[in-house]
Amino acid sequence: MADTTLLEIDHLKAGYATKAGFVRAVDDVSLSLRRGEFLGIAGESGCGKSTLAYAIMRLLRDSARIESGRILLEGTDLAGLDEADMNGYRWTKLSMVFQSAMNALNPVLSIEEQLVDAVLAHRSIPRAAARDLAMEMLELVDINADRFSSFPHQLSGGMRQRIMIAMALLLRPDLLIMDEPTTALDVVVQRSILQKIQELRQRLGFSVIFITHDLSLLVEISDSLAIMYAGKVCEYGPSRELYGAPAHPYTKGLMNSFPSLTGPLGRMSGIEGQAPGLIDPPPGCRFAPRCALAEPRCLSGDPVLAELSPGRACACVRCGGSL
Amino acid sequence: MKYFARKFGMLIFTLLISMTINFFLPRLMPGDPAKALMDRMEGVDAEKLDSVRAAFGLDTQDSLPVQYGKYLLNTVRGDLGISLSRFPMPVSTVLASALPWTIGLMGLCTIFGFAIGTLLGIWAAWRRQRKLASFTVGFFSFIRSFPYFWLGLCLIYAFAFKLRLFPLGGAFSIDQARGSAGWWLSVLRYGTLPAFTITLSSLGAWMLMMRNNMINVLAEEYITLAVAKGLPAKRIKRVYAARNAILPSVTGFAMSFGFIVGGGLITEMVFAYPGMGYMLYQAVNAKDYPLMQAIFLIIAGSVLVANFIADIVIMFLDPRVRDGAK
Amino acid sequence: MIKDFLKTLVENRKSLAGLIMLGVLIFIALFAPLLAPYPPKADRTERTALIEETVGDQETLSEERLSDDVEKSTYVVATSRKWEKTVNYFPLRAKPSSAHLLGTNHAGNDLLSQLIAGTRISVFVGLATGLFVTLVSLTLALLSGYLGGVFDDIINFFTNVFLVIPGLPLMIVIGTYIPMHGVLPIILILAFTSWPYPTRLLRSQVLSLKNRDFVMASRMLGERTSFIVFREILPNMISIVMSEFFAVSLSAILAEATLEFIGVGNITVVSWGTILYWAQANGAILMGAWWWFLPPGLMIALTGTAFVLVNFGIDEISNPRLRKR
Ligand SMILES: Nc1ncnc2c1ncn2[C@@H]1O[C@H](COP(=O)(O)OP(=O)(O)O)[C@@H](O)[C@H]1O
Ligand SMILES: [Mg+2]
Numbered sequence: 001m002a003d004t005t006l007l008e009i010d011h012l013k014a015g016y017a018t019k020a021g022f023v024r025a026v027d028d029v030s031l032s033l034r035r036g037e038f039l040g041i042a043g044e045s046g047c048g049k050s051t052l053a054y055a056i057m058r059l060l061r062d063s064a065r066i067e068s069g070r071i072l073l074e075g076t077d078l079a080g081l082d083e084a085d086m087n088g089y090r091w092t093k094l095s096m097v098f099q100s101a102m103n104a105l106n107p108v109l110s111i112e113e114q115l116v117d118a119v120l121a122h123r124s125i126p127r128a129a130a131r132d133l134a135m136e137m138l139e140l141v142d143i144n145a146d147r148f149s150s151f152p153h154q155l156s157g158g159m160r161q162r163i164m165i166a167m168a169l170l171l172r173p174d175l176l177i178m179d180e181p182t183t184a185l186d187v188v189v190q191r192s193i194l195q196k197i198q199e200l201r202q203r204l205g206f207s208v209i210f211i212t213h214d215l216s217l218l219v220e221i222s223d224s225l226a227i228m229y230a231g232k233v234c235e236y237g238p239s240r241e242l243y244g245a246p247a248h249p250y251t252k253g254l255m256n257s258f259p260s261l262t263g264p265l266g267r268m269s270g271i272e273g274q275a276p277g278l279i280d281p282p283p284g285c286r287f288a289p290r291c292a293l294a295e296p297r298c299l300s301g302d303p304v305l306a307e308l309s310p311g312r313a314c315a316c317v318r319c320g321g322s323l
Numbered sequence: 324m325k326y327f328a329r330k331f332g333m334l335i336f337t338l339l340i341s342m343t344i345n346f347f348l349p350r351l352m353p354g355d356p357a358k359a360l361m362d363r364m365e366g367v368d369a370e371k372l373d374s375v376r377a378a379f380g381l382d383t384q385d386s387l388p389v390q391y392g393k394y395l396l397n398t399v400r401g402d403l404g405i406s407l408s409r410f411p412m413p414v415s416t417v418l419a420s421a422l423p424w425t426i427g428l429m430g431l432c433t434i435f436g437f438a439i440g441t442l443l444g445i446w447a448a449w450r451r452q453r454k455l456a457s458f459t460v461g462f463f464s465f466i467r468s469f470p471y472f473w474l475g476l477c478l479i480y481a482f483a484f485k486l487r488l489f490p491l492g493g494a495f496s497i498d499q500a501r502g503s504a505g506w507w508l509s510v511l512r513y514g515t516l517p518a519f520t521i522t523l524s525s526l527g528a529w530m531l532m533m534r535n536n537m538i539n540v541l542a543e544e545y546i547t548l549a550v551a552k553g554l555p556a557k558r559i560k561r562v563y564a565a566r567n568a569i570l571p572s573v574t575g576f577a578m579s580f581g582f583i584v585g586g587g588l589i590t591e592m593v594f595a596y597p598g599m600g601y602m603l604y605q606a607v608n609a610k611d612y613p614l615m616q617a618i619f620l621i622i623a624g625s626v627l628v629a630n631f632i633a634d635i636v637i638m639f640l641d642p643r644v645r646d647g648a649k
Numbered sequence: 650m651i652k653d654f655l656k657t658l659v660e661n662r663k664s665l666a667g668l669i670m671l672g673v674l675i676f677i678a679l680f681a682p683l684l685a686p687y688p689p690k691a692d693r694t695e696r697t698a699l700i701e702e703t704v705g706d707q708e709t710l711s712e713e714r715l716s717d718d719v720e721k722s723t724y725v726v727a728t729s730r731k732w733e734k735t736v737n738y739f740p741l742r743a744k745p746s747s748a749h750l751l752g753t754n755h756a757g758n759d760l761l762s763q764l765i766a767g768t769r770i771s772v773f774v775g776l777a778t779g780l781f782v783t784l785v786s787l788t789l790a791l792l793s794g795y796l797g798g799v800f801d802d803i804i805n806f807f808t809n810v811f812l813v814i815p816g817l818p819l820m821i822v823i824g825t826y827i828p829m830h831g832v833l834p835i836i837l838i839l840a841f842t843s844w845p846y847p848t849r850l851l852r853s854q855v856l857s858l859k860n861r862d863f864v865m866a867s868r869m870l871g872e873r874t875s876f877i878v879f880r881e882i883l884p885n886m887i888s889i890v891m892s893e894f895f896a897v898s899l900s901a902i903l904a905e906a907t908l909e910f911i912g913v914g915n916i917t918v919v920s921w922g923t924i925l926y927w928a929q930a931n932g933a934i935l936m937g938a939w940w941w942f943l944p945p946g947l948m949i950a951l952t953g954t955a956f957v958l959v960n961f962g963i964d965e966i967s968n969p970r971l972r973k974r
Contacts, residue, residue, distance in 0.1 A: 054547075057551050059547055059551055061547075061550075068443070083556075086553075086555070087553040087555070088477045089553075090360070090551055091552045091553045095551065095552075096546060096548075096551050098544055098547070100544065103543065103544040103545065104548045105545060106545040106548075106549070106563055106567065107565065107567070107641075107642075107643060108570070108640070108641055109547070109562070109566075110642075117552070117562070118552040118553075118554070120556065121552060121553050121554045121558070122553060136486070150348075151642040151646075153646065154646065165574070167552075175499065248533055258364060305578070317532050336810065337814065340810050340811075340814065341814055344819070345822075348822060348823065348826060349826065350915070352826040352827065358765075377754075423664055435765075463951070464954070465954055467953070467957070468949075468950050468952075468953020468956070468957050469949070469950045469953070470903050470906050470907055470946060470949050470950075471907070472907060472910050472911075472925075473906075473925065473942070473945075473949065473950075476942050476946065477931070477936060477946070480934050480937075480939060480943075484934055484935065485937075491935075492936075525656075526814075574797075577812060577813050578812065578813075578846060581813065581814070581817075582816070582817075583818060584815055584817075585815055585817030585818065586817075586949050588817065588818065589817070589907055589910075589911070592911055593929075603818070605913065607821060607912065607913055608730070608827050608912055612825070615821075615822055615825060616822060618818065619822045621817045622815055622816065622818045622820075623814055623815055626813065626814075626815045627813055627814070630813050
């Protein structure tokens, strides 16, 4: 596949208006994604990963909104579309798999109903044709056709998540955003789902943004990685390089918290402390208070992403980031 | 089917409890209402005194359990005793004349109130950012804290006394031949104000319940998924949000229906509408205990049956309930 | 915890408005005798005025000689007073006037005074029932949730049974049998028919709290049950308990007025409900006497609104989804 850019996120800011102030959960994030690429986004929970995903899908509602920045999908700025135009993009160009399939599936509608209505919302085809399409997709994720008329509560967790994936791929979107799709599942099912995604990707050729708080999941499968901390991307680059030589102290910390394959099973070392609040965070590097390598200058300004090599960047004074 | 059996068992049991309350009330009361009543009726014909005794279970040598058994049997057969205020009419005959009026008035109002209230609730939740929606919610919350009967009084004062648009009370015009077209028209005219009272005050409860359910449902992730799927807003509102939000409303029917029926009874009293409520009012004031108790039993029975129907409806609407998963 | 709760309650505009209205009502209830222009059951005013007084127009002098050098005199000055008692009967069924701002009823009682005095009974019955029912329900809910097992099954079962038996007709029937002295019987009747709903709600709250992590942890650590119940479960139930208290109080005020209006209850007591009873019994509407039946209903509605407003606030505190933003 050609090396063309599919999605370009440009200085995106988004968050939630609350009584206490504006929670800027996504703070000046820029990323880009090529066609067919698998981008992993990792970070502790609460760092704004879901908000980013919701912002791309334009799902921020009520108190939540995109403040500024652009989300360019093949050159169209999604952030600037009105609701009707956005509906034309949703599910046909980009779709999403949510963390908890149990909560994301409507408990009182059958699987059939929920799959078919996604098709019918975008294609003027007879219901029977939509049904066939849905059946076909279910087969791809190894769900038996006799499950078609089941209700969500009648299925296992793994099945539900595979149905979510089938639903997301129904209209062959270019981009699939997965927000912690395997977090609610046990390890064995987790494995099989990840394999399924890889297999489908080879077949259908879509790009993936895979969000997780568990960096270890991404080791084998992602092409590139973005590490988020407190609303910001703190390190970004091709997976292999990032694993080989993590530059940001936070990335190193995340990697240290992998369960060791050889060592005793137990609690991983992790990073001490808590991320700062996202309402008017203090000046300086947001990671500094928890960083073992913090210096006085870290507290005086927020480092911006500095390019280490083409396609690889880090936001830390120690890797040449400016303040 | 297990669900059905359980609900049916519950229906039978609650009916039994209602009958049991009814049986023991006159026998447990302090101050001996039977004696007070008989003292008052000193000198009345012996036949009437006998029926008072029967009503309080003073006419037999039977032990309490035997009395109870006989009472249950009689009640199930529809023998509810003799009315004291309309002696010697059997209670069941007295009630037969009142029942159609109440069923007509309350049945229609409950359906109207539920339908309109639910639709308003959906609207108020969907458009909750709008001034008009919050105003409507505020208005109905205010109305809901009115006593039913007082709302009725105010409407009578405004529309019947001052504006003379509607009659002051009753259910039909006595000038028209019963069953004629004119008579039916008069039934509509006489029924308007009471119906309006009941609908207005019950509507608020349904609306607020639906609005809160709907707001809760709108925050669910399956709504977010529906938006992400690019479904048209109308479909999300109807098939995803309202469809799910109505489930607790149907369940909540249990609590609200009894309440609304209570309000309806009072409304009948205010409008002298010749249904069960007005009859209850007359029975209370005439201390016609058998009639009063029979009315309680019938009202309780209908509320319980209505609840049972709601339980069955929920079974069709919610697959989780069907499978016993909830 | 309680402090936090009260603080958020006062910060919420709706509940603050409700609390203020409630405060005013309680003030009126407490100081009713001072605020009301007449006693509630007075049908006349009596005034006694001095119209004539004469001092010293009679004089008695008596002298007594005890010995040669001691002489004693006694003077008596007589006073005569004339009183006049004016009895001013209130007009019957009078329109509002400066003497009777809301007119008078069929017995000539001042309706404004009755309205003020009635505040006492109505607010008292409402709050007392609310408190009583809330305590009973909370106890049942805690016992049910905590003892579990058969006990829980029984309570749950009877809650569900009594939940669906319609309350108002039952109240009317019981109320007709019971002789009404004072207001206690009516409070008991109201309580008897209104415990199931709060019990059910509080029980499910107890059950869900019982399975929360922090309570599980305490149980694992072997904390005393009393500690878990009073320090961990109860503080987290404040908002739901308060909201039930206000909801029960509201329905009690409405139900009390309803029972009194139809003549079940003690009609010799002066309350909003009995004012309406007498208004209806004397055809106030047909006289066009809006000043007779409108104010008591408005007072009930205002009281109800106060409770509803407070509860709106509590709802918004405990269910953030309902918040505007
Ligand atoms: N509805 C909301 N209102 C206010 N703050 C929110 C809301 N949802 C999320 N947040 C805050 O935004 C931040 C990012 O949340 P989220 O994007 O869900 O993080 P992640 O997916 O990485 O766990 C968190 O600090 C969270 O507290
Ligand atoms: Mg998340």
